[in-house]
Amino acid sequence: xxxxxxxxxxxxRLAALDTLEILDTLPESGFDELTRLASQLCGTPIAxxxxxxHYRQWFKSRVGLDTPETxxxxxxxxxxxxxxxxxxVEDSHNDERFHDNPLVTDGPHVRFYAGIPIKxxxxxxxxxxxxxxxxxxxxxxxxxxxxxxxxxxVEAQLLLRLRVRELERREAELRSQxxxxxxxxxxxxxxxxxxxxxxxxxxxSILTNSAFTLYRPHLPDEVLRATRDIRDAAxxxxxxxxxxxxxxxxxxxxxxxxTRFDAHLLLSEVARDFxxxxxxxxxxxxxxxxxxxxxxxxxxxxxxPRARQPAGQLLPVHRAGQQPGDAxxxxxxxxxxxxxxxx
Numbered sequence: 001x002x003x004x005x006x007x008x009x010x011x012x013r014l015a016a017l018d019t020l021e022i023l024d025t026l027p028e029s030g031f032d033e034l035t036r037l038a039s040q041l042c043g044t045p046i047a048x049x050x051x052x053x054h055y056r057q058w059f060k061s062r063v064g065l066d067t068p069e070t071x072x073x074x075x076x077x078x079x080x081x082x083x084x085x086x087x088x089v090e091d092s093h094n095d096e097r098f099h100d101n102p103l104v105t106d107g108p109h110v111r112f113y114a115g116i117p118i119k120x121x122x123x124x125x126x127x128x129x130x131x132x133x134x135x136x137x138x139x140x141x142x143x144x145x146x147x148x149x150x151x152x153x154v155e156a157q158l159l160l161r162l163r164v165r166e167l168e169r170r171e172a173e174l175r176s177q178x179x180x181x182x183x184x185x186x187x188x189x190x191x192x193x194x195x196x197x198x199x200x201x202x203x204x205s206i207l208t209n210s211a212f213t214l215y216r217p218h219l220p221d222e223v224l225r226a227t228r229d230i231r232d233a234a235x236x237x238x239x240x241x242x243x244x245x246x247x248x249x250x251x252x253x254x255x256x257x258x259t260r261f262d263a264h265l266l267l268s269e270v271a272r273d274f275x276x277x278x279x280x281x282x283x284x285x286x287x288x289x290x291x292x293x294x295x296x297x298x299x300x301x302x303x304x305p306r307a308r309q310p311a312g313q314l315l316p317v318h319r320a321g322q323q324p325g326d327a328x329x330x331x332x333x334x335x336x337x338x339x340x341x342x343x
Contacts, residue, residue, distance in 0.1 A: 002097045004078035013081075013124040014054060020120060020162055023051065023058055030157045031061035034150050038131055039063045041146045042139060046108065046132035049154055050077040050115070057127070064132075065108055074103050080115040081125035086144055089113040091136035112137045114144075116151035121159060129154050196241045203241065206234040 007013050017023070031049050039047035046064035050057045057075040059068055072078050076098065080087035092098040092111050103110050115130030129151045139147070210231035214224065 001074075001099075001101045003073040004075070004082060007081060007125070009124055012122065013120075013126070016120040016122045016124055017051060017053065017126050020126070020158060021165060022060060022158070022161065023053060025060070027061060028157075028161075030160075031154065032063075034129070034153050034157070035061040035063050038129060038147060038150050041150075042114070042131040042143050044112070044131040044133045048130050048132070049118070049127065050075070050130060051127035052078055052081055052125075060127075067108075070103065074101055076103070076110065076113045077115055077128045077130060080128045080130065081117050084117060084125075086148060087113075087115045087117075087128070088139070090138050093136075108132065109134050111135055114139055114147060116148050118151050118154045118158065120155075121162060126158065193245065196245045199241045200238065200245075203234050203238040207231060207238060210234065 035047045035049055039045070044064075046062075048059050048063070048065065049061040050059055052072060052075065054072070056069045056072050057077050059065070062068070076087075076089065079097065089095050089098060090112060092101065092104045092113065098104050098110070101110070110132050112133035112135065113130060115128035117125040117128055120126045129147065131147065210227050213219070213227045214231070219227075
């Protein structure tokens with residue numbers, strides 16, 4: 001028995017074989033159909049798609065043979081990949097290279113072998129499509145041509161499988177990139193919502209305070225102008241923030257954080273502001289007061305007229321359930337009304 005020498009480009013050939021990522025994979029119908037067709041066309045009980053690895057030949061597809069691989073130094077295919085044409089052994093018992101080969105003397109009792117090399121993407125031989133018989137025989141020219149054509153189809157299947165694997169890998173990479181981009185986008189949107197929401201609260205406070213400030217009496221013109229500028233700038237920024245929130249997503253989907261506040265204190269502030277506004281206006285003459293300031297003449301025994309509420313004073317404000325006289329800050333302190341005719 002003579003073992004086949006290494007391929008002249010063995011390292012590159014093995015690297016290309018590893019690139020196919022096909023060794024020890026499950027059966028595939030595309031290869032099995034071609035193997036079965038080769039067995040039928042050539043009339044042999046055994047047909048194989050054999051790939052020659054470092055120390056073995058592994059069968060991607062097999063018909064009529066149970067073993068999935070054999071040692072490389074026993075492989076007929078290791079001889080076949082050294083050439084470019086159909087490799088034929090009509091009777092192994094008469095061939096000094098194989099007559100004492102364990103694959104000949106023992107199972108599967110190879111007497112006839114014909115194998116066409118199959119190439120990888122780099123043009124180097126990866127293995128063979130071969131047919132085997134237990135009896136010596138000879139292929140017809142038509143059968144040899146058919147086996148060569150089927151060998152090209154096996155090459156096409158190898159190339160197609162390689163392209164599919166590359167596409168699957170690229171699709172997985174793109175899917176990972178899309179997931180990463182989607183995660184980054186979600187984080188950006190969440191950050192934008194948080195920042196914009198945090199901006200809206202102080203801007204709303206600025207707008208409210210500036211509006212109250214503009215209603216305060218006796219403010220210098222410089223303060224009024226500055227307050228208006230602050231209000232206008234805050235209003236523009238507030239609209240910009242609102243537009244950004246609308247563009248980036250539904251603002252209503254954001255979590256709302258309720259904050260407790262003192263309604264009594266708020267109403268006290270409102271009452272105090274309105275009191276300051278009202279008392280700032282000049283008090284008009286009492287309609288019952290004469291121009292000279294003298295009290296109007298009334299008949300003897302007539303009841304004194306009821307004093308009216310002067311301008312600048314507020315009516316008492318009471319909360320529900322509050323006893324009269326207990327304003328607790330809601331009722332601003334008013335000047336006592338002078339009785340009619342008092343000096």
